[in-house]
Amino acid sequence: MIEVSNLVKVFEGRGQTVRAVDDVSTAIAKGEVVVIIGPSGSGKSTFLRCLNGLEEFDDGRVVIDGIDLAGSKTNLNAVRREVGMVFQHFNLFPHKTVLENVTLAQRVVRKRKASEANQKAMALLTKVGIAEKANEYPSRLSGGQQQRVAIARALAMDPKVMLFDEPTSALDPEMVGEVLDVMKQLAREGMTMAVVTHEMGFAREVAQRVLFMDAGRILEDAPPAQFFTAPRESRAQAFLKQVL
Amino acid sequence: MALKHRPATWPWYLLLAAILIGLVTGLWVATKRVHYEWRWERVPQYFAYRAEVPQESPIAGRVSAIQADGALSRVVVTPADGGAPVVLPVETVQVAVGDTLDREDSVGDNHEWRIGPLTQGLWITIWISFVSGLVGLLIGLITGLCRISDNPVLRGLAVIYIELIRGTPLLVQIFIFYFFIGTVLNLDRIVAGIGALALFVGAYIAEIIRAGIQSIAKGQTEAARSLGMSAFQNMAYIVLPQAFKRVLPPLAGQFISLIKDSSLVSVIAITDLTKSGREIITASFATFEIWFTVALLYLVVTSVLSQLLFWLERRFARSD
Numbered sequence: 001m002i003e004v005s006n007l008v009k010v011f012e013g014r015g016q017t018v019r020a021v022d023d024v025s026t027a028i029a030k031g032e033v034v035v036i037i038g039p040s041g042s043g044k045s046t047f048l049r050c051l052n053g054l055e056e057f058d059d060g061r062v063v064i065d066g067i068d069l070a071g072s073k074t075n076l077n078a079v080r081r082e083v084g085m086v087f088q089h090f091n092l093f094p095h096k097t098v099l100e101n102v103t104l105a106q107r108v109v110r111k112r113k114a115s116e117a118n119q120k121a122m123a124l125l126t127k128v129g130i131a132e133k134a135n136e137y138p139s140r141l142s143g144g145q146q147q148r149v150a151i152a153r154a155l156a157m158d159p160k161v162m163l164f165d166e167p168t169s170a171l172d173p174e175m176v177g178e179v180l181d182v183m184k185q186l187a188r189e190g191m192t193m194a195v196v197t198h199e200m201g202f203a204r205e206v207a208q209r210v211l212f213m214d215a216g217r218i219l220e221d222a223p224p225a226q227f228f229t230a231p232r233e234s235r236a237q238a239f240l241k242q243v244l
Numbered sequence: 245m246a247l248k249h250r251p252a253t254w255p256w257y258l259l260l261a262a263i264l265i266g267l268v269t270g271l272w273v274a275t276k277r278v279h280y281e282w283r284w285e286r287v288p289q290y291f292a293y294r295a296e297v298p299q300e301s302p303i304a305g306r307v308s309a310i311q312a313d314g315a316l317s318r319v320v321v322t323p324a325d326g327g328a329p330v331v332l333p334v335e336t337v338q339v340a341v342g343d344t345l346d347r348e349d350s351v352g353d354n355h356e357w358r359i360g361p362l363t364q365g366l367w368i369t370i371w372i373s374f375v376s377g378l379v380g381l382l383i384g385l386i387t388g389l390c391r392i393s394d395n396p397v398l399r400g401l402a403v404i405y406i407e408l409i410r411g412t413p414l415l416v417q418i419f420i421f422y423f424f425i426g427t428v429l430n431l432d433r434i435v436a437g438i439g440a441l442a443l444f445v446g447a448y449i450a451e452i453i454r455a456g457i458q459s460i461a462k463g464q465t466e467a468a469r470s471l472g473m474s475a476f477q478n479m480a481y482i483v484l485p486q487a488f489k490r491v492l493p494p495l496a497g498q499f500i501s502l503i504k505d506s507s508l509v510s511v512i513a514i515t516d517l518t519k520s521g522r523e524i525i526t527a528s529f530a531t532f533e534i535w536f537t538v539a540l541l542y543l544v545v546t547s548v549l550s551q552l553l554f555w556l557e558r559r560f561a562r563s564d
Contacts, residue, residue, distance in 0.1 A: 052470055054466055054469065054470060077469075077472050077473070077474050078472070080469060080470055080471065080472040081471070081472035083470070084470075085466075085467075085470035087463060087466065087467060089463055091461075091463035091464060091466060091467035092467075093464065093467070093468075093482055093486075094486065094563055094564075095485050095486050095489065095563050096563075097563075104471075104481060105468075105471035105472060105473060108473065108477050108481060109471060109472040109473055109477070137562070137563040137564075138563075139563065139564060150467075153467075153471070154470075154471070157471060157472065
């Protein structure tokens with residue numbers, strides 16, 4: 001579903017260049033749940049954002065469902081329709097109601113009729129357990145509720161892949177569970193997922209593979225059981241000692 | 245003792261009242277010293293007045309009868325060739341029974357309400373401000389978008405336009421627009437006036453809109469683009485609606501300035517509120533009264549607009 005080869009992303013600023021993603025190659029199969037962990041500044045979010053072209057990368061290839069993101073004839077908007085993304089800070093549209101947040105892209109991007117979009121939106125809002133807030137504005141919702149709406153908004157496009165960029169990092173602790181529950185349900189339903197997170201419990205329970213990143217490189221790529229019990233790299237060992 | 249202690253505010257209100265009374269007294273004394281004679285009774289006629297309209301006879305003939313009918317009189321004119329008589333209702337009769345009339349001779353006067361020059365000038369001011377505000381908003385929107393464009397041509401043109409307009413006086417711009425561009429393109433003075441005002445306000449609106457767009461968090465655009473929206477759709481559905489809501493207060497200030505600045509088009513002989521005022525003064529010599537009235541009229545228009553935009557702002561605040 002996703003193939004990444006020799007991906008490089010360089011940030012330049014004030015005379016110094018940082019290779020945020022440094023020659024990363026990996027692949028994510030259909031239906032696979034991959035969790036990306038690592039210390040802050042390790043490039044894991046940047047890597048994730050390269051997967052739907054939100055971050056323009058400097059070198060390498062990203063192929064989503066057979067389409068090369070950097071291809072000269074690639075319509076990036078068409079690729080992004082198939083790749084849902086959930087952000088750390090939810091990024092709901094504050095001037096739209098919950099329902100409108102979930103229907104807008106369906107109507108203007110997927111060109112669905114209002115009735116069809118509404119039906120789809122209500123079904124998804126029911127699924128994430130927030131249908132009763134459909135006509136509220138996002139500012140009236142708690143962080144956990146907003147993040148669940150954001151997941152519904154992404155799912156409304158019928159994506160083939162879902163990217164999660166630290167979806168629970170901005171939440172109060174008591175709200176983390178409700179968001180993780182929705183993500184676990186998605187995983188059980190066979191959604192292809194790439195998740196950047198600090199939730200080690202989630203990684204252990206749901207992920208098929210854990211990627212450990214540091215300084216822009218993938219240092220470990222292992223099933224969670226193996227990664228959490230016997231990490232090979234010393235930096236992974238040090239990281240786990242701090243977070244567990 | 246309570247932690248919260250409130251000093252009495254009434255002495256301050258008393259002081260405020262004293263200052264205001266002092267100012268009004270000062271004004272009164274000042275007009276006394278220049279021996280100004282107030283003639284406020286002359287002002288209302290410039291809003292609306294009863295005009296005398298002569299009633300002309302459509303035919304040649306003889307006044308055969310004058311019938312009283314309440315306040316009106318009916319003058320009956322019988323044509324010389326013995327055709328059907330014509331009945332003309334008038335308020336004041338200026339002919340007598342037996343008079344011979346030619347065609348288009350007046351038989352008397354009627355009165356009707358006419359709009360005075362102050363009302364007319366006010367209307368022109370509102371109309372010019374409205375049209376140039378609307379055009380200016382469009383110019384500002386396009387320029388604002390060009391200003392943040394990645395294309396150096398669009399960005400360069402936008403910057404040059406904004407700097408030229410903001411760096412020169414509006415009065416000079418109006419002269420250039422009317423005498424140079426207006427002559428080259430053979431523009432009507434109203435069109436030239438509206439064009440100059442629209443270009444002027446557009447430059448300021450462009451900067452307001454640019455700031456508004458840049459104040460919207462990047463996450464909004466990222467969310468929109470991640471859903472597959474194009475750059476245009478992102479602007480139209482996500483960024484601009486939020487930016488507009490945010491820039492409504494400075495935009496309101498700009499439109500209020502525009503109404504006041506529109507008084508400058510009187511220099512190219514557009515009879516707006518200011519020019520009407522000047523014309524009335526030459527006829528009435530009620531200088532102080534007319535200028536105070538003109539100022540009051542501008543104040544009414546700007547206050548109404550400011551209330552309107554305040555209401556709009558509150559409506560938009562529903563999602564906060």
